[in-house]
Amino acid sequence: MGFRIASWHPERVTALIVQNGNAYEEGIGVKGWGPVLDYWKHKTPELEEQIADTVFTAEGIKAQRVAGARHPETMSPDGWNLDYLKISRPGERRAQLDLFYDYQNNLKLYPAWQQYFRDHQPPTLIVWGRHDPFFLEAGAAAYRRDLKNVDYNILDTGHFALEEEGPFIIEKMGQLLDKTLN
Numbered sequence: 001m002g003f004r005i006a007s008w009h010p011e012r013v014t015a016l017i018v019q020n021g022n023a024y025e026e027g028i029g030v031k032g033w034g035p036v037l038d039y040w041k042h043k044t045p046e047l048e049e050q051i052a053d054t055v056f057t058a059e060g061i062k063a064q065r066v067a068g069a070r071h072p073e074t075m076s077p078d079g080w081n082l083d084y085l086k087i088s089r090p091g092e093r094r095a096q097l098d099l100f101y102d103y104q105n106n107l108k109l110y111p112a113w114q115q116y117f118r119d120h121q122p123p124t125l126i127v128w129g130r131h132d133p134f135f136l137e138a139g140a141a142a143y144r145r146d147l148k149n150v151d152y153n154i155l156d157t158g159h160f161a162l163e164e165e166g167p168f169i170i171e172k173m174g175q176l177l178d179k180t181l182n
């Protein structure tokens with residue numbers, strides 16, 4: 001959503017903070033997205049069931065949260081437990097399946113977002129988990145093709161980089177905002 005707003009209203013953007021937020025096709029992790037990529041091509045009840053039975057279970061949600069983490073045993077279970085409670089509410093699986101299906105529309109917007117980067121050159125902080133199975137490191141590197149003012153940080157963690165690298169990321173955010181707002 002942030003890239004949509006930025007490309008629609010570039011005058012409202014001071015800087016970008018990108019934490020495993022993909023905007024390049026080479027950043028899509030085929031293995032991590034698994035059956036969702038097939039779902040985009042053939043939306044079937046069988047694929048919906050496969051996704052729901054693997055992704056929306058307590059085990060599936062935990063697996064997403066800890067995937068690529070350096071020390072998953074130190075991560076608080078609060079995140080995945082709350083996610084599971086939310087997804088267990090009536091109608092929520094359907095909503096999440098619809099979001100997964102709709103994500104393919106983001107890929108169609110990648111060229112517009114990349115043009116926004118080239119045209120407006122917002123100062124950008126990239127903090128990216130190297131072991132993210134969903135959004136690969138190649139997606140982080142691709143930003144440097146289009147942006148000149150990038151603080152580029154690849155971290156030894158997964159998709160939920162804040163879980164293990166929170167203090168570092170917060171410090172980097174503060175540095176970027178100090179530079180751009182002062």
